[in-house]
Amino acid sequence: MTDEGSEPVGTGVEADADATAGDSDAADDPDGADSDAADDPDGAADTVVPIDDLELDRFYDAVEAEGRPVVTASEVARRLGTTQASAAAALDDLVDDGTVDRVSVETDPVVYFPTEWRELAARERIVVFPDRRELVVDQPRQYTRAQLSQFAHLVDSTGDRERSVADGETTSRGYKYEIRPEDVWQAPFDDVEELLSVMRSVLPRRSPSLEEWVRSQWGRANRFRLVTHDDGYVVLEAASESLMGNVARQNLDEDELVAPISETESWVREGAEAAIKRTLYEAGYPVVDDRDLDAGDPVDVDLTTHLRDYQEDWIDRFEEQRSGVLVGPSGSGKTVTAIGILAAIGGETLTLVPSRELAGQWRAELLEHTTLDAGQIGEYHGGEKEIKPVTIATYRTAGMDRHRALFDSRGWGLVIYDEVHHIPAEIYRRSADLQTKHRLGLSATPVREDDREAEIFTLIGPPIGTDWSRLFEAGYVQEPEVRIRYLPWDDEIARNEWANAEGRDRHRVAAENPAKIEETRRLLDAHPDASALVFVDWLDQGEKLADALEAPFVSGEMPHHRRDRVFDSFREGDLDTIVVSRVGDEGIDLPNAGVAIVASGLGGSRRQGAQRAGRTMRPAGGSRVYVLATRGTSEEEFAQRQMRHLAEKGIRVIESNVDDGASGE
Incomplete structure (x- = not known):
């Protein structure tokens, strides 16, 4: 028997490390039986006994012992201590009775499975592989998919497609999820117990090894902190002397760390915060940013639009974190929420957008939803260059050397990154070095085909508004x-x-x-x-x-x-x-x-x-x-x-x- 780390949770069976033996093994046995049968500790009989009739319960025992949804005649023979020919004949009798079904596949000549599993295939089933931290879900309900999206990454949603005789439609049946370290680090929960509670509400049964791994990853996300010293400079704190010495100081050099302050503290070079976050994230330790961020020069601005309850919640969450990425669906009002955050911070604001057209749209939205007048709003891009208390600039312009000093010298209290999925691109990421400000990203789809979306949350802040199902159910979207x-x-x-x-x-x-x-x-x-x-x-x-x-x-x-x-x-x-x-x-x-x-x-x-x-x-x-x-x-x-x-x-x-x-x- 393997340990729980190798057991597929949800099948209700034990997984056997030798369960991959196939028909090719039987070919080496002069008697047609699997030569390993006598030595198998997990249920194979000690002697080879031909069988004429195979009871369905014994077939189920063989399936469970293999830990697979389908089995070959060779595997059944090994589990029941009989010959492959005898097992195949008995299995074919069960097929004739209608209690077992069979199908030819590429990797094995024929595999068998209980007929009733065809009916079970129409129900939701979740199988968990704790050692690989993978979940395979058949026919998932919307609730299940929405909950999984908060702590797991969807790897594949194609699966098998099943044709409906009634209407000719096919639906995607199989969903494969993976729980990655960054999924735990970025999970939208206040503590690990809340995360584990959601996991338990979805998965078929608890997996101590998987939960222990989640706890360890959650702990890694809180082992390093950036804080502001009483004298105004930034300090990197580690949870232990070993972490500071073996992780931080081994991966960071004098360009990032000026000097050690204690065994667990180091003085951070001004402007190196983004580089430190990137480096430690890649080392497997996301940094908690607890610095006293700039409030910026004050701006007299009030919001004139009534916000929905969830938008108020998003603003409260942002004020608590002081950074984050709004990832609500299209139509959920992310722009208006961002303007509400601007009013809540009350400091000069720089909004970065990918195009001049979006800059014009932001100006219109600000005038419509706030007490700002046209003279307080400036645009800075190829067509217009005007710095105001609230300025909208393109990423490209803000990242140019000849304009950078102008942006750095302003007392911004908030930087808004619209279409934040652009940030990992080299031409845009320089703007993410404005790390001393409150940082807000906006994107319904913070995904990238180069798999660098994790960097978005590293440089800008954790996701806010990930639970789309609540907005669908409330009718907002x-x-x-x-x-x-x-x-x-x-x-x-x-x-x-x-x-x-x-x-x-x-x-x-x-x-x-x-x-x-x-x-x-x-x-x-x-x-x-x-x-x-x-x-x-x-x-x-x-x-x-x-x-x-x-x-x-x-x-x-x-x-x-x-x-x-x-x-x-x-x-x-x-x-x-x-x-x-x-x-x-x-x-x-x-x-x-x-x-x-x-x-x-x-x-x-x-x-x-x-x-x-x-x-x-x-x-x-x-x-x-x-x-x-x-x-x-x-x-x-x-x-x-x-x-x-x-x-x-x-x-x-x-x-x-x-x-x-x-x-x-």
Whole structure:
């Protein structure tokens, strides 16, 4: 028997370290039986006994002893102490009786499993592998996915797809989660007991080894602290002499630490806080930032907008932490909450945005929701350069050497990082060195395809607003219904073009499958009263779709004034459909819609998928997202990956095949 660290919790069986023996082992035995059977301490009989009839209970015993949901005849023979031929014959008799089922798979000739497990497959099941810190979930409920998202990372949401005879739909069954150290470090709980309580409410039974590991990781997140000395300089504190000597001083040099103060304290060089956080985080010890942050030069500002209860909670959480990242869904009011935090801090504020257009939108929002007047708000970017008590600048401009001194010299009390997922990029991360200020990040999708999203929380602060299910249940934000639809090729000409293409061209041909035009028409006809946004990544495809739908195509080539008129017409109901290129993913004030159709996507970007789906997350009304993918191409994987962030937040993603002539719904 293995220790608990190797046991898959939730199966109710013991896992055997030798359970991987397969049919190839039996081939070496001249009698056809597994030669290890007599030596197996976990339930194999001491002698080889042929069996004519196999009782179902004995089959269950063999399955449980193997610790796997399916078994081969060789494994049953080993567990029951019989020959492989005898076990196979007896198993086939159970198949004939209907109590056992079998299927041929790639890695074994035939595997067997209890027939009733087909029915169990329709229920929620969670299997935990504590030693790997992995969770495998079949048919998870929304509650389960929402809770798991608070302490686990969704690795894969594709799983097996099961066809429904009634409606032809397929749904993603399998979800694989991993609990990483950073998931524990960033978990939105006040203490480890609260985190463990949520884990216990979801997992099928307690796992002492997994809980002990979570406790140890939680402790690692609180072993180093940055504090402000009475004389005004910053000190790095370690929980022990060993940590300071063997971790901090071994990984940090004189560029970060000026000199030791005691066995557990070191004097931090001014401006080195961000570098220290990065280095110790990579060493496995996230730093708690307890410094006295600058309040900034005061600004006379009041909020004029009534906030929702959860927005008030977000502000309270931020004031307590003095830094953090708002990660609420689109439509939850993150910008207004940020403005509420600005008013609560009451100090001069620098807001960093990725584009000039977003700078203009922030100015409008500040004037609408606060008592600030136009003379108190400045913009600093390529088109305008004006520093005011509340300044909105682009990341690129703020990171330039010739402008940096100007930003550093101002008495900011708060720095707001809009679309904070840009921070890990080299051109943007310099702005994160403004570590002496209150820091607030905003992003519905703080995920990056380079897996550097952990750095966002390291440099800016812990996440706030991660429990999306509460907002869905309260009706503040409409949970979208997400459907991935796999389409056949429109004709053999298109398929042949794809087959002969290579690399990026192959992906482009699949994305531009002409069948998507007709499918988009069908989907729009199925929702005649809904406003719709159709997203594309390729300009040629966007122009063809716009012509076919008789709708405007908004791309980077459209002048700003014309784009604004199109969006105004859409908001006012004069237009019901717009085709939008990648320019609509962020940086422009794209209107919300009742239906979003993703005709092509950016190589499976999770952030892009969530941003596009977010355009349908309105407080009321239906909310549909359709992702179109050409069957049998890389688009299948891209579509599944694009929706992974939403699936992680508890949103159901339904997959279906579209046959020739099938209806859009």
